[in-house]
Amino acid sequence: MSNTRTVVALAGAMSFAALSGAFAEDKTPEQMGADVFNKRCKTCHIVEDTATKSKKAGPNLIDVYGRTAGARELYTKFGKSIKAAGAAGLVWNTEELGAYLKDPRKYLRAKLDDKKAKSRMAYKLRKEKDRINVIAYLKSLNPPKEGGDAATTEDSTATN
Numbered sequence: 001m002s003n004t005r006t007v008v009a010l011a012g013a014m015s016f017a018a019l020s021g022a023f024a025e026d027k028t029p030e031q032m033g034a035d036v037f038n039k040r041c042k043t044c045h046i047v048e049d050t051a052t053k054s055k056k057a058g059p060n061l062i063d064v065y066g067r068t069a070g071a072r073e074l075y076t077k078f079g080k081s082i083k084a085a086g087a088a089g090l091v092w093n094t095e096e097l098g099a100y101l102k103d104p105r106k107y108l109r110a111k112l113d114d115k116k117a118k119s120r121m122a123y124k125l126r127k128e129k130d131r132i133n134v135i136a137y138l139k140s141l142n143p144p145k146e147g148g149d150a151a152t153t154e155d156s157t158a159t160n
Helices: 002-025 029-041 080-087 094-102 104-112 128-140
Strands: none
Touching (some): 094 104
């Protein structure tokens, strides 16, 4: 009798897990990216359409997609390496953000060809799926710009 209860309980748990997975798959990449952002990025970053200075450790990411690296207005804590990358023409797009989020220090060292380059962002977003979804979320936050939507900026803006 107890084996029957165990089998029934296990089957119920598996059904619940399957349903939970089905609901998670119904989310868009932007929604899944928002979930990851809120769990992992929100501690240091905001995503607000505001003209006030952020009190967070990292810059406001509201319109980071398509923006020159290290060029956020009202944010003065950018490190030397990220400013140098921006001065060299780095514009955040899908490819560049993906590589940066995977390992910020390693990315900057390769990008700048400087083995002493550093990033103030120590956190690494290791899972590719999480990086893809966070980038989709950040891209969706670009406010419309004159002459079109900045979120439609082509990834060809990379400066490799």
